[in-house]
Amino acid sequence: MATQDFTVNFLVDKTPEEVFNAINNVxxxxxxxxxxxxxxLNDEFAVRFADIHYSKQKLIESVPxxxxxxxxxxxxxxxxxxxxxxxxxxxxxxxTKKENQTEVRFTHIGLAPKIQCYTDCSNAWQDYISNSLYSFITTGKGQPYKVKAAVESN
Incomplete structure (x- = not known):
């Protein structure tokens, strides 16, 4: 049975270890x-996007x-x-190692078309994963949300 959870993947010319370390650097x-x-493992962290989004994550699986x-x-x-x-x-x-490249497969399990957040959240994830995370892995420079810049612009 095919899943409807939001998934995006890409290939990079980096080692699995380099990719793993980059992802962990939120x-x-x-x-x-x-x-x-x-x-x-078991680290917890919270993110805040102004007064729009707050979420707390717990690292429940970490396989180097x-x-x-x-x-x-x-x-x-x-x-x-x-x-x-x-x-x-x-x-x-x-x-996953794929010949001379590494594949990154991102899945937000539970972010499915039937929930209200699907369109906005999947669009945001698409941008963060395909652009910011990809760039961070390949060049060392991502485009994370800048908390101070957002506060100063309000």
């Missing part, structure tokens, strides 16, 4: 300020150079009717 590609840590899984333990998505719609969903990064 500040480099998703958001430049986080509360907590995001690199070791192979897999990273975050469980969303708390969320407040203020643009939705069900502001905790992400609670209990998982974010998974599968890292």
């Amino acid at each position: 500040r480099g590609w998703w958001i430049d300020e986080i509360e907590g840590n995001s690199e070791k 150079s192979s897999k990273i899984v975050w469980l969303i333990t708390d969320s407040q998505l203020n643009f939705l009717q069900d502001k905790q719609e992400w609670n209990g969903t998982k974010i998974s990064f599968d890292i």
